[in-house]
Amino acid sequence: MSDEFDVVVVGAGPAGENVADRAVRGGLTAAIVERELAGGECSYWACIPSKALLRPVELAAEVARVPGLTPGPIDTAAVLARRDEAVSHFDDAGQVEWIKNVPAEFVRGHGRLDGPRRVVVTAKDGSVRTLTARCAVVLATGTGAAVPPIPGLAEASPWTSREVTAARSVPGRLAVLGGGVVACEMAQAMHGLGARETTVLARSGLLGRMEPFAGELVAASFAEAGITVRTGVKVTRVERPAPGGPVTVHLSEGPPVEADELLVATGRRPATGDIGLETVGLEAGSTVKVDDSMRATGVSDGWLYAVGDINGRALLTHMGKYQARVCGDVIAARAKGEPDDLPGLRDLADAYGAPQVVFTDPQVASVGRTEAEARAEGFDVRVVEYDLAKVTGAYLQGEGYRGKVKAVVDERRRVLLGVTFAGPAVGEMLHSATIAVVGEVPLDRLWHAVPSFPTVSEIWLRLLETYGL
Numbered sequence: 001m002s003d004e005f006d007v008v009v010v011g012a013g014p015a016g017e018n019v020a021d022r023a024v025r026g027g028l029t030a031a032i033v034e035r036e037l038a039g040g041e042c043s044y045w046a047c048i049p050s051k052a053l054l055r056p057v058e059l060a061a062e063v064a065r066v067p068g069l070t071p072g073p074i075d076t077a078a079v080l081a082r083r084d085e086a087v088s089h090f091d092d093a094g095q096v097e098w099i100k101n102v103p104a105e106f107v108r109g110h111g112r113l114d115g116p117r118r119v120v121v122t123a124k125d126g127s128v129r130t131l132t133a134r135c136a137v138v139l140a141t142g143t144g145a146a147v148p149p150i151p152g153l154a155e156a157s158p159w160t161s162r163e164v165t166a167a168r169s170v171p172g173r174l175a176v177l178g179g180g181v182v183a184c185e186m187a188q189a190m191h192g193l194g195a196r197e198t199t200v201l202a203r204s205g206l207l208g209r210m211e212p213f214a215g216e217l218v219a220a221s222f223a224e225a226g227i228t229v230r231t232g233v234k235v236t237r238v239e240r241p242a243p244g245g246p247v248t249v250h251l252s253e254g255p256p257v258e259a260d261e262l263l264v265a266t267g268r269r270p271a272t273g274d275i276g277l278e279t280v281g282l283e284a285g286s287t288v289k290v291d292d293s294m295r296a297t298g299v300s301d302g303w304l305y306a307v308g309d310i311n312g313r314a315l316l317t318h319m320g321k322y323q324a325r326v327c328g329d330v331i332a333a334r335a336k337g338e339p340d341d342l343p344g345l346r347d348l349a350d351a352y353g354a355p356q357v358v359f360t361d362p363q364v365a366s367v368g369r370t371e372a373e374a375r376a377e378g379f380d381v382r383v384v385e386y387d388l389a390k391v392t393g394a395y396l397q398g399e400g401y402r403g404k405v406k407a408v409v410d411e412r413r414r415v416l417l418g419v420t421f422a423g424p425a426v427g428e429m430l431h432s433a434t435i436a437v438v439g440e441v442p443l444d445r446l447w448h449a450v451p452s453f454p455t456v457s458e459i460w461l462r463l464l465e466t467y468g469l
């Protein structure tokens with residue numbers, strides 16, 4: 001068995017798998033190293049299980065809005081069983097088979113760089129294998145949950161995204177630290193699946209990276225559902241006298257929160273602490289900065305690449321996979337001495353602003369720049385907003401439909417810089433906005449893209465009319 005390949009990929013998450021696939025399609029050989037489960041965080045402890053937990057909660061909320069239907073109680077055990085099925089019962093045989101069919105060599109073990117073009121893989125049994133890359137090494141090791149240095153927090157063994165998405169049961173009282181995407185989605189899921197007291201503790205508002213109205217609508221919906229949101233609070237200390245027993249969260253203001261479980265959802269840190277970055281002149285523990293062809297900017301000779309969460313561009317599966325397609329293709333082009341500067345060989349999408357859907361009720365879906373970002377970048381901005389509930393198609397979705405849309409227009413070119421939707425099931429509408437933003441479709445042309453009646457997509461007509469067309 002040869003230990004020399006054209007490309008060696010470290011990390012078999014969605015990004016790493018797709019690099020290997022594209023490089024092999026381009027005529028190269030590839031090996032892919034994975035220390036845990038092929039499929040990565042996304043398949044077992046992130047996107048897939050979280051959405052499996054959220055879907056029945058979302059559907060129950062939808063049903064409750066339609067007169068004549070009454071949602072029955074959610075069978076939590078059945079939901080957890082379907083989640084288990086969605087994560088293949090933590091068995092990656094199917095993904096390993098997919099990698100072998102690429103065909104790429106699958107190597108199980110912890111990969112570490114050992115100088116240029118060399119990756120040393122240590123298996124669980126301690127055996128060591130050294131892989132050499134003729135063309136490129138691609139790092140795709142992702143991120144892990146960041147746990148802030150709050151007194152008593154680490155000792156309290158809190159849940160992170162891993163434990164909550166893999167939960168065997170729902171805690172009666174759940175405290176959630178953080179106000180971002182993981183915090184909002186998992187507070188919604190656990191509350192909908194039976195937590196009787198759910199308290200979100202956020203430094204500022206919810207979903208702070210998005211348009212402010214989105215977090216406000218989610219907070220209003222949480223309040224109606226009985227989820228407590230305490231904003232503007234700082235956690236000063238955490239106590240859990242008995243392992244697995246109740247936990248007390250002390251705050252900068254107001255009474256402490258007592259809960260049966262504490263979920264920490266305060267962002268991510270790159271999984272680069274122990275992958276040998278220092279052996280090639282990079283800093284261990286940091287993100288790996290890349291150019292638009294995904295090549296690491298900090299090493300000479302251009303043999304090192306990094307895709308997915310590890311490069312810090314956009315912590316989203318679809319963006320990691322997109323970067324991976326660019327990366328695999330550009331490595332193949334360079335290996336064959338073909339032009340490497342075609343449009344398909346550059347990451348252009350991240351600069352527009354990545355599309356993202358937050359699967360709360362209401363959903364939040366956004367692409368491109370927020371108003372604040374567009375203004376900070378000096379665009380000639382005009383904002384158009386519309387109450388989604390006023391669209392006939394939305395009214396027909398059920399009683400009490402609430403939602404809003406905001407479009408950010410570059411007045412100079414009359415194109416969209418960003419769009420944010422908030423409302424039930426708006427996630428499926430996002431791709432229309434992504435096409436308009438990334439395609440830089442002029443508003444006068446968009447006017448001729450006629451939305452069907454009576455769909456919620458008629459929001460496009462209302463936005464353009466409000467703009468003045």
Ligand SMILES: Cc1cc2nc3c(=O)[nH]c(=O)nc-3n(C[C@H](O)[C@H](O)[C@H](O)COP(=O)(O)OP(=O)(O)OC[C@H]3O[C@@H](n4cnc5c(N)ncnc54)[C@H](O)[C@@H]3O)c2cc1C
Nearest residue numbers: 011013014015035040041046047111142308309315316317
């Ligand atoms: C709770 C949660 C929900 C999410 N939901 C969504 C969503 O709905 N939609 C979305 O787009 N994004 C979502 N994300 C983000 C998404 O999970 C990540 O963007 C995505 O997993 C990144 O893919 P990746 O391949 O870069 O890394 P990962 O999926 O983290 O995969 C990295 C792989 O590398 C392996 N690895 C690490 N170090 C080594 C090493 N030294 N040697 C060998 N292997 C190694 C790991 O074991 C892992 O398998 C969610 C995240 C969380 C936490």
Ligand SMILES: NC(=O)c1ccc[n+]([C@@H]2O[C@H](COP(=O)([O-])OP(=O)(O)OC[C@H]3O[C@@H](n4cnc5c(N)ncnc54)[C@H](O)[C@@H]3O)[C@@H](O)[C@H]2O)c1
Nearest residue numbers: 148178179180181182183203265266267268315357358359
């Ligand atoms: N549906 C989706 O697309 C989806 C779902 C989940 C996660 N993700 C991705 O995963 C990434 C990680 O999500 P996340 O929610 O962990 O991160 P995030 O960056 O979205 O949110 C982190 C939150 O923690 C707060 N915070 C940070 N440090 C803190 C501290 N010391 N004390 C109190 N609060 C603190 C921040 O203010 C913020 O509200 C996101 O960037 C997102 O792109 C995507």
